[in-house]
Amino acid sequence: MTDDDHRDERRRREHASSGGIGMTGRLEGRTALVTGAAAGIGRAIADRFVAEGARVVYADRDTAAADEAAAAANTAAAASTAAASAAATNGAATGAQLALAVTMDVASEDSVVAGFAAAADAGFAPDVVVANAGIQLFGHDAAVADVSLETWERTLAVNLTGTFLTVKHAVRSLLARGGGGSVICTGSPTGLNGEGATFAAYSSTKGGVHALVRSTAMAYAGHGIRVNTVVPGYTETGLVSTIAGDAEARAAIVSRTPLGRAGTPDDVTGIMVYLASDESSYATGAIFRVDGGMTSL
Incomplete structure (x- = not known):
């Protein structure tokens, strides 16, 4: 793990130890699959879903990191369940498994199909899918005249084709279960204005x-x-710090954010919980901006 990944992990642990943000079981009875769930915003989303009572598939092409993330979520959930049970019954209890890791490379349809199948076989067929996995090839992506075909094709393979494949098989899975459910995709201000x-x-x-x-x-x-x-707008994760690793670059991005600060993964997870729950039953086809006002400029 990088220093930035360790910082993200510390934030998650501090968040969990403080009781989190409004952990009220809003997703009890839900099963979710989150891609890119081994780190960054994806892991924050998956962890928050578990904290809200959902059963969650941590899908990522990094098998070891997905295993670690799911194991940590199960440990935290078991500890929380045991503490609550002990307080209520003066005894100890162990909760059921809430997190499952699966290997999924979203750029490969075979891998996406296998990931959904593995989830279903384990009893984790999702009714919520978050298509979050993505890459940004810093140092290679550039203004159009300077982008190589290799960079273009690799970025499309993961970000657009990967999202298409995830959504395609999410919808097929939901239809096979009779319909209903929620699919959430992670977008970017760069797809809405000239920020990119x-x-x-x-x-x-x-x-x-x-x-x-x-x-x-x-x-x-x-x-x-x-x-x-x-x-999400500029959000402090290990990935995003690559483009704002120094104070000057960070200040330049924050200066274009009306709320005057960088976002955190926890700023994003709340709207994800809303969209995964019945609270958003009348919302579809919409773009929910959690960018500190960046795209309003």
């Missing part, structure tokens, strides 16, 4: 994700399947 002028490949993929969400939402609304996008 020097990231032509990444910006294009995120614009494509936003369009995919709208078309899918309209196609399957009659089946009760809701599809929405969450757009």
Whole structure:
């Protein structure tokens, strides 16, 4: 793990030890699959879902990291359950498994199919899917005249094709269960405004994700399947620190954020819980911006 990953992990532990944000069991009875769940925003989403009572599939191409994340979530959930049970009955109890790790490379349809099958075989067929996995090839992505075809194709393979494959098989899985459910995709300000002028490949993929969400939402609304996008702004994770690793770069990004600060993964997880729950039963085809006002400029 990098120093930034360790910092993200410390934040998660501090968040859990303080009782989290409004942990009220809003997702009890839900099963979710989150891609890119081994680190960063994806892990924060998956951890928050577990804390809210959901059973969660931690899907990631990094098998070891996904295993570690799911194991940590199960340990935390068991400790919380045991403490609550001991307080209520003066005894100890162990909760059921709430987190499952599966290997999934979203750029490979075979891997996506295998991941959904593994989840279903383990009794974790999801009714909520978060298509969060993505890459940004810092140092290679650039303004359009300077982007190599290799960088373009790799970025599309993960960010747009990967989201398409995740959404495709999420919808198939939900239809096989009779419809209903929620699909949530992670977008970006770069797909909405000129913020990504020097990231032509990444910006294009995120614009494509936003369009995919709208078309899918309209196609399957009659089946009760809701599809929405969450757009995080500059969020402090190990990945994003790559473009803002020094104080000057960070200050420049924050200066374009009306709320005047960087976001945290916890800023994003709340809207994800809302969209995964029945609280958002009338929301589909929408873009939910959690960017400190960046895309309002």
